[in-house]
Amino acid sequence: MKFITCGSVDDGKSTLIGRLLVDTKAVLQDHLAGVQRQGETDLALLTDGLSAEREQGITIDVAYRYFNTEDRKFIIGDAPGHEQYTRNMVTAASSADAAVVLVDATKLDWKNAALELLPQTRRHSLLCHLLRVPSIVFAINKLDAVEDSALAFAHISAALNSFAAAAEIPVKAIVPISALKGWNVVEAGHSENPDWCKYTGPTLLQILEQLPSTPAEVEQPFAFPVQWVEKFSSSSDTSQGRRVFWGRVATGKVEVGQEIRILPSGQTATVAQVLDHARNPKNVLAGNSAGITLDREVDVSRGDWLLAPGKFEANREISATIAWMDDEPLVAGRVYWALHGHRWVKAKVKRIVHKLDINTLAEEDASELPPNAIGHIELALQEGIATLPYIQSRSLGALVLVDTASHKTSGAVLVR
Incomplete structure (x- = not known):
């Protein structure tokens, strides 16, 4: 706990x-x-x-x-x-x-x-x-x-x-x-x-x-953010000479023979082998680390996502709740880096829809969000990412906004 x-x-x-x-x-x-x-x-x-x-x-x-x-x-x-x-x-x-x-x-x-x-x-x-x-x-x-x-x-x-x-x-x-x-x-x-x-x-x-512990998001479709790509020699028994993609399973589960789609390239492949954190062949559930080998060589890098095909769309427009953390106020039109899993994409603040008054809980019109405010915004992304509403998935529904100049963490974004 x-x-x-x-x-x-x-x-x-x-x-x-x-x-x-x-x-x-x-x-x-x-x-x-x-x-x-x-x-x-x-x-x-x-x-x-x-x-x-x-x-x-x-x-x-x-x-x-x-x-x-x-x-x-x-x-x-x-x-x-x-x-x-x-x-x-x-x-x-x-x-x-x-x-x-x-x-x-x-x-x-x-x-x-x-x-x-x-x-x-x-x-x-x-x-x-x-x-x-x-x-x-x-x-x-x-x-x-x-x-x-x-x-x-x-x-x-x-x-x-x-x-x-x-x-x-x-x-x-x-x-x-x-x-x-x-x-x-x-x-x-x-x-x-x-x-x-x-x-x-x-x-x-x-x-x-x-109190109950938070259950892993096993019921959602499979999603896996690639954190590290490991290249084995052809003599390695554990990977048949292919690259192993390591990370933590965000949602669902991964098993041998499963079809996957790679985001952002859109290529498809089949899972040839699954390794657990101790490099033992084993099916892995959400919340646990895994190494995945595919049946063919495809271009996969850190930051890419392996996804269940047909279950996710790549969204470039996001409506979100934001907890604003920067010392400078958030204004529409500014561009930030957005981190989703291990993937970085440019994100532009299209519109500030409203600010939440923490005393009355009323949603107020606002042209900017001051430090430590909570609000509702719309983001436009340079590239599409696979998201679920945060209420369904803490892993796929969360992004972090980072200032492009100072590299400060500026906001916690929760997909609506």
């Missing part, structure tokens, strides 16, 4: 991960001793590894940590909360099975039943939903620091449910926690107050242990 923590600045994301690592005994004693500050253990320092992060007390880049319980192995991504680092959060969310969105009870008007959520809580929840993170869990943190934890939990839960319903975000759970004290993270409740928050549900870790 790969999950991320996200939410607004200083909501306690790094502290929560530190608590999970400590309480599941995934931290060595010398490492724990190294994060002591004035006699207290600063759990956030277990993930904030960059010197700039330690100096400023903020999370800048995504830090991955590993731990396991008796039931499951976990990979955690600690995503930054600051708006200017939204691009880092998008990177972490794009491959996550679940997201824990933290909400700091002390920053909200928790006594008010009609309280407003913080903009970053809304933005990160929307981004996780757009990026098809399968399971979203809200964790209401710092409930040890409010006078009436039960009232705060009730009001904040109602606000989160209302927002999720309006945004059509399916929520797996809402759980009260104190990452600093360790209440309801790994161990249930609050030892001194069993009635804490009037919550009787599972702990955060128990919820994470029960």
Whole structure:
């Protein structure tokens, strides 16, 4: 299970991960001793590894940590909360099975039943939903620091449910926690107050242990982005002297005798042999690495796609949702590099259809998209690429826009 923590600045994301690592005994004693500050253990320092992060007390880049319980192995991504680092959060969310969105009870008007959520809580929840993170869990943190934890939990839960319903975000759970004290993270409740928050549900870790992992896209037609071309000598037993095309199967499965079409050349061939990651002859399913040998010599290079014939069209016009990451606003008419699989093509922004208001969830007319905005655009590509809507396939429905001059990652594109 790969999950991320996200939410607004200083909501306690790094502290929560530190608590999970400590309480599941995934931290060595010398490492724990190294994060002591004035006699207290600063759990956030277990993930904030960059010197700039330690100096400023903020999370800048995504830090991955590993731990396991008796039931499951976990990979955690600690995503930054600051708006200017939204691009880092998008990177972490794009491959996550679940997201824990933290909400700091002390920053909200928790006594008010009609309280407003913080903009970053809304933005990160929307981004996780757009990026098809399968399971979203809200964790209401710092409930040890409010006078009436039960009232705060009730009001904040109602606000989160209302927002999720309006945004059509399916929520797996809402759980009260104190990452600093360790209440309801790994161990249930609050030892001194069993009635804490009037919550009787599972702990955060128990919820994470029960969430489903993301299934591989086996039901979709076969698609395979070529990452590396390997040339064997004619004496090699594994390839019959032909080139082996290596990569990870994006969708479907590959087996010997299967017909394939090569994009962009349009040539067809038959699969002569399939090797798994250990070079053993074996049929390979989506999500796994494979080496493919064809029955005849055809021109295939890194960046080409091997596809099930008749199942995909090469699209040069794309309508897409975009999470804009560049410091410069996105305007119509600009040309970028678009990366799809391992294939680079030039892409021109034909039109900005609308911008999403993260507070009202309304679609507004816009002539440009500012940094960290979410919008709907139309792209014109120099060459056709094989895509599926992102809602059907995370692999075939995702592109990255890169600035042609600075080579900065400018936008995450999700095909509509």
